[in-house]
Amino acid sequence: MGSAVRKAEVWKRRLLLGGILGVLVFVALIFVGDARAVGRTLLMLSPLLIIFLIFFSILDYYFRFLRWQFLLKPFHLDLSNPQSLVVFLAGLSLSATPGNLGEAVKSFLLEKKSIPVSKTLPVVFAERLTDGTGIALLATVGAAQFHYGWTVLVVFLCVFAAALLFVSREKWFMSFANFLRSRKKLGGLANSLESFYRSVRVVFSWKRLTVAIFLSACSALFQSVAFYFLLRGIYAPISFLEALFFLNLSSIAGGVSLSPGGLVVVEGSLMALLLSRQIPVEAACTSVILVRFFNLWLGFLVGIFALRWTVVHWVLEER
Numbered sequence: 001m002g003s004a005v006r007k008a009e010v011w012k013r014r015l016l017l018g019g020i021l022g023v024l025v026f027v028a029l030i031f032v033g034d035a036r037a038v039g040r041t042l043l044m045l046s047p048l049l050i051i052f053l054i055f056f057s058i059l060d061y062y063f064r065f066l067r068w069q070f071l072l073k074p075f076h077l078d079l080s081n082p083q084s085l086v087v088f089l090a091g092l093s094l095s096a097t098p099g100n101l102g103e104a105v106k107s108f109l110l111e112k113k114s115i116p117v118s119k120t121l122p123v124v125f126a127e128r129l130t131d132g133t134g135i136a137l138l139a140t141v142g143a144a145q146f147h148y149g150w151t152v153l154v155v156f157l158c159v160f161a162a163a164l165l166f167v168s169r170e171k172w173f174m175s176f177a178n179f180l181r182s183r184k185k186l187g188g189l190a191n192s193l194e195s196f197y198r199s200v201r202v203v204f205s206w207k208r209l210t211v212a213i214f215l216s217a218c219s220a221l222f223q224s225v226a227f228y229f230l231l232r233g234i235y236a237p238i239s240f241l242e243a244l245f246f247l248n249l250s251s252i253a254g255g256v257s258l259s260p261g262g263l264v265v266v267e268g269s270l271m272a273l274l275l276s277r278q279i280p281v282e283a284a285c286t287s288v289i290l291v292r293f294f295n296l297w298l299g300f301l302v303g304i305f306a307l308r309w310t311v312v313h314w315v316l317e318e319r
Contacts, residue, residue, distance in 0.1 A: 021096065021260055021261075021263050022096060022261075022263065022296075022297055022300070025263055025264060025267055025292075026289055029267060029271075029285045029288060029289050030285065030289070032271075032281065032285055034281070034282055037281075037282035038282050038285055038286050038289070040282070041234050041282050041283055041286040042286055044233070044234055044235075045233055045234070046233065049229065049230070049233040052226070052229060053226050053229075053230060053290070053294055054294075056222045056223070056225055056226035056294075057222075057226065057294040057295070057298060059219075059222045060219050060222045060223050060226075060294075060295070061092075061219075061299060063215050063216075063218045063219040063222065064088075064127075064131075064215075064216075064219050065085060065088050066215055067127060067130065067212050067215040067216060067219075068084070068088050068123070068127060069081075069084060070208070070211060070212060070215065071123045071126055071127065071203055071208065071212060072084065072120070072123055074202050074203075074208070075119050075120075075199070075202070077110075077115055077119075077120075078113070078114075078115075079110070079113065079115065083113070086306050086309060086310060087106050087109050087110060087306075087310065088106065089299075089302055089303050089305075089306035090105065090106065090109060090303055090306040090307040090309075090310050091103035091105055091106040091124075091303065092299035092300060092302060092303030092306075093105075093300055093303030093304045093306065093307040094303070094307075095261055095296060095299060095300060095303070096260050096261030096263065096296065096300060097260050097261065098258040098259065098260055100128055100131075100255075100261065101124075101128065103124055103127070103128070104121060104124045105307070106120065106124055107120040107121045107123075107124055109310050109314060109315070112310075112314040112315055113314065116195065118192050118193075118195040118196040118199055119195070119199045120199075121196065121199075122196065122199045122200040122202075122203045122204070123199075123203055125163075125200075125203075126203045126204060126208075126209070126212060127212075129160060129163055129209075130209060130212040130213045130215075130216045131216045131219075132156055132159075132160070132216075132252065132255050133160055133213045133216065134213050134214070134215070134216025134217035134218075134219065134220050135216070135217075135220045135248045135251050135252055135255075136153055136156050136157065136160075136248075136252055137213070137217050138217060138220050138221060138224065138244055138245075138248045139152075139153060139244075139245060139248035139249045139251075139252055140153060141241070141244065141245070142241055142242070142244055142245020142246075142248070142249065143245065143249070145241060145245070146242075146245060149245070149249045152249060152252050152253050152256060153249075153252060155256050156252050156255065156256055159256070164204070167200055167201070167204045170197070170201075173193065173194070173197040174194070174197075176193065177191075177193045177194050177197075180193065220248055220251070221244075223247060223291070223294075223295050224240075224243060224244040224247050224248065225240075226291070226294065227243050227244075227247045227287070227291050228240045228243035228244070230287055230290055230291060231243055231279075231283075231287055234283045234286060234287060235283070236274070236279045236280075236283045236284075236287065237277075237279075238274075238277055238279065242277065246270060246273040246274065247270065247291065249269065249273070250262075250265075250266045250267075250269035250270040250273065251266060253265050253266065253269045254266035254269070261296055262296075266292065267288050267292060270284075270288050270291075271284055271285070271288055274287065274288070
């Protein structure tokens with residue numbers, strides 16, 4: 001019981017920190033764009049455009065959920081689709097963490113359903129890796145057209161290659177596991193490490209990664225389409241290819257920076273790219289606020305309710 005309460009308190013503090021940072025960034029954007037000008041730009045948005053943005057946001061999250069389900073499938077877990085959906089949504093509440101790694105909370109929630117962390121934690125890592133790869137693929141299209149942004153993309157691809165190299169070195173894992181086993185008190189940890197690596201090899205097969213990257217690219221594409229029509233809705237002269245490139249390059253920059261949820265870095269990069277195309281400041285600020293709301297903070301808000309439900313019914317129920 002004490003352990004469960006401590007975990008819940010840790011998650012609460014992280015949620016609070018992410019929420020505070022998000023509010024500060026939004027306030028800064030409103031200040032930069034001038035509150036009245038941003039307000040006037042928001043009023044320009046048609047109800048049909050808002051519905052359109054919500055629809056594409058739902059598609060974005062739906063494809064992310066499909067990826068989560070697909071990566072879990074080979075483990076044949078005793079988990080219903082509604083339970084899996086609740087866990088997936090709960091993970092979104094901690095997406096405002098460095099590299100979105102706070103979403104590892106999903107593994108600890110599933111542990112309450114007697115599913116070992118060693119099985120599901122590799123799935124969370126694969127989500128983060130394939131998410132970035134799908135975004136990077138779309139950004140590469142723009143980088144080839146506009147001839148900049150390659151530095152950020154190369155840094156990410158190096159991280160991707162390093163992760164695959166690490167996963168492919170079975171001897172490294174087994175040698176470390178044997179070392180732990182030679183220490184009597186760490187024998188249990190060695191068994192967990194071996195179980196973790198077996199799950200890693202299942203999740204990180206080329207076939208599975210390829211499908212997961214495709215689903216990630218579809219998710220990022222829906223975000224880009226919504227961003228493009230949002231810009232058109234506030235009369236910002238920009239092509240679809242530019243919208244796709246700017247949004248995805250900024251997302252990669254935020255991921256590489258390891259700032260919580262890409263905060264400040266994504267917003268700053270996106271603002272700079274939009275202003276470089278002579279987009280009015282108030283229009284740029286409004287578009288960044290809205291795209292970040294639908295891509296990050298909408299999931300964060302829904303995730304809070306899902307996390308609260310799982311904590312009440314799965315975690316604290318242990319008492």
